Amino acid sequence: MASQFSGVLQLTDLDDFITPSQACVKPVKVEKKEGKSVAKIQIEDDGSYVQVNQDGGKQKLGKAKITLNDCLACSGCITSAESVLISQQSNEELFKVLNNNKTGGAEQKVVVVSVSPQSRASLAARYDLSSTEAGRKLTCFFKGLGVHHVFDTSFSRTFSLLESQREFVERFQRKEQDSTCLPMMTSACPGWICYAEKTHGEFVLPYISTTRSPQQMMGSLVKGYFAEQQGLSPEQIYHVAVMPCFDKKLEASRSDFYLDKSQSREVDLVITSAEVQKILEEKNVALGDVEPAPLDAMFSHVSGDEFLSHAGSGSGGYLHHVFTYAAKELFGEEVKELTYKTLRNKDFQEVTIERDGVVLLCFASTYGFRNIQNLVQKLKRGKSPYHFVEVMACPSGCLNGGGQVKPLPGQDPKELLQKVEKLYKAERPLTPEEDARVSELYQSWLHSVGEERAKELLHTQYHTVQKNINGLTMKW
């Protein structure tokens, strides 16, 4: 079964063989009990394991569990079979919470779903709707299932864009003192982050922007601001993100996005566009037939009942925004339109701005493994001419993510991608600085919590993953 993770993630040593001698970096915590008695382990008829003490008493033994995140940290034993389990679990998990709420079970949760614009465009393409129509109908559909709020990650992306812009200018101004400031590489793609942490570690991590991705910005907003506002503690909210790829599931499970105090994740669950489509199919709902509902404007990038977008690429527009902002801030240049130059292939593009024959800014976007490879190798050889690179693991970017709705039988995948791109770009863009509600949140919420806390909410960190090279696992 082929792995559903991005090509970049797949190549980072995820192997199909769990060898018995592989030492797990995160050994399961065992509750050791005092006593010298030697116990036997017996397998009961129902398959459970019991420990039989010397005095004949039986104790049922708990199953040792290792989470997805632990396996990733170990970089050893996750197999492609696991990725099948991940996808099967996801929809089930959501319904567990929704059903528990319905039946009045203990631990009622406020369910929040944050939908990415790429997922909206993908579902819109499948059901022949506009992106806004799809968004409004999804809002109605999810609320019908028991979801309380449906937000839009374009809203949290505004934060990511603003922070990226500021971070770049700050790095640019520091470049003479610190050789690892530039090129600044984007951080929104978890496939790229996991690859960078595992394969290039110490070398490349300092170059990666610390700005949180839109998904995790929303995590901060929902479990921080929204929770407080609603008088809830973070674990009383079940936050689901709808994303165009599987790698986002790994991002949500990072320990950096785990709230220790409340023992809850900032994003509890990530389901893909295709998984949402599966839910629609299982419920026998044609999205086109659903009534459009009013949008939850609190955390949605909207104008009335229309969704708004951001200029630039279908992967967030980081290059576009940082370039435009930096040209103005650093050189007083007003950039009305960006001219992209395609290099080696269409997933490798360059944008520059010159003045009197001198290159002021040289930016690039590199999508897909082969281009990321060349970028990093050039960087290692000291031959990278760039100040900023928008890095995405998937060829053609997020609109072509591994979790997007698949083409119908007989449908050309290239044509489908073009359709999705068109629907995505049809939304009217708004510059991040013009978003009144975002600046209001900066003023009221982020300033009030202090600089350090604000940094925690808007930024993150990366960690080199040590490779476990065990001689016994060598395959010749």
Added chain:
Amino acid sequence: MTDGLTLVQRLSAHPDSRCWFVSWSPSGTLLASCGGDKAIRIWGREGDSWICKSVLEDGHQRTVRKVAWSPCGNYLASASFDATTCIWKKKNDDFESLTVLEGHENEVKCVAWAPSGNLLATCSRDKSVWVWEVDEEEEYECVTVVNSHTQDVKHVIWHPTKEMLASASYDNNICIYREEDDDWECRATLKGHTSTVWGLCFDASGQRMASCSDDRTVKIWKEYPAESGQDDLSWKCVCTLSGYHGRTVYDVAWCRLTGALATACGDDTVRVFKEDATSHPDQPVFSLVAQVPRAHQQDVNCVAWNPKEAGLLAACSDDGDISIWRFQEEH
């Protein structure tokens, strides 16, 4: 039947180690070998014998698995278990390390130069096949990474005339790749072997390809014009040589001068097959015309025909030796 093959010379190439691969330079005057001792040796003729002209050490941290000459003969590429591919440049009689290609996750199993000289292919235990491009400044960049195999990729070769690539894998399949838009794609998957495919070789015209496998057979594949007007390639197995090899067949080499087919086998034997003159192109018949049991003391890993001197065959083995043979056809 040993009259067909006569031993010219035996060289203790990689003492106390195994010799994994041998490759003749395009001019046929030099032979490169590589082995478990992490070194590459270049052999040349002095009078009637072959002697070691230079030793390329310190290029790799682990076993060097394969070496390949560029079509112009000025560069040598070496694929190693240390996950890198080293490009060496010929300087007079010696070689200098020009650059090291990184990127594979683990052991690189093969490297091959395209006939154009601009492209290089590598394959690895990480299941991927990479195509690299070299520019005028001798800078290598990755063109594409293809993941068509589900297991370790053992061997990769270029078509002699078209820009087409073939790879062999532990997953029992052979993949054929062509460039489409700005990327390379697997256009055909050749199934038939029932175990790991270890080696591949095109005939002189490139219309046919030989493959050898752990299933102890050698298969001959022929390219047919695309079916139903589609651009996709169609390769069919037109012949299977079975019952000849006692163990895994590790390598197969098709002589571009004589059409003779040599095999390297885990039963320590070197064999040569020839196509019957009367056989039909769609159903060729190959006969065993020469074999040397105990050609080596251990597994024979590689066989290579000299590209200029007809009948000159090199082989190498786990016993660390290179053997050079003359194949003469009986008429």
